[in-house]
Amino acid sequence: MEAYRVTEFEDHLLLLFGTTPREDLLGVIQGLAAELNRLPPPGLLEAVAGLTSLALYFDPAETAGPPLLAYLSGLRPRPLEAGRTHRLAVCYAPPHSPDLPWVADYLGLSPAQLVELHQSSLHRVDLIGFLPGFAYLSGWPAPQPVPRLPRPRTEVTSGSVGVAGMQTGLYPGRSPGGWRIIGRTPQRLLWLDREQPGLLQPGDRVQMVAISADAFERQC
DSSP states (O other): OOEEOOOOOOOEEEEEEOOSHHHHHHHHHHHHHHHHHHHTTEEEEEEOOOEEEEEEEEEEETHHHHHHHHHTTTOOOOOOOOEEEEEEEOSSSSTSSSHHHHHHHTTTTHHHHHHHHHHSEEEEEEEEEESTTTTTEOOOOOOOBBBBOSSSSEEEEEEEEEEEEEEEEEESSSSOOOOEEEEEEOSOOOOOSSOOOOOTTTOOEEEEEOHHHHHHHHHH
């Protein structure tokens, strides 16, 4: 197992696997989280995977840090396997792409080149967080990161496709947000009445497919 550093809190442990995200490391962390959530030891409430971390939330009345670490040391889970591949329709046309011209100019591209570049990558779902169903995707194909907005919007429309740093983020519902919005999908991303509410899960792949504004309206 990868080496990690442990920080212990009253109701959870935080395991830090270095500071640099790697796809193979993320697979190991997600595999551990999946195994712990599938067969939790007594007192464990939830295991939550991060890019370089694993948080273990537990009931202090039932267990503590040392027993959980002892249980963890005996696990030999497989890295999380690749999940499904989704073709996600995205409209990169106004008014669904308010930040596309700015991002393209920042990267030294035309808007059309940025759209083509974003479609060229097979994006990987690394994490679900921030909001239920909000997907963080790696695979940003540009050579440099994109800064967030200096002041977050008070409301981002559901289905918005944003970029920040070296990631793409998919907004499943209306919320505040500071990512640069370059498009919007008409496809639904979240069903709160389902056992598995999110369309996307860690390990899934996403292929962006550009559609016109007219096609967006027809699919809504």
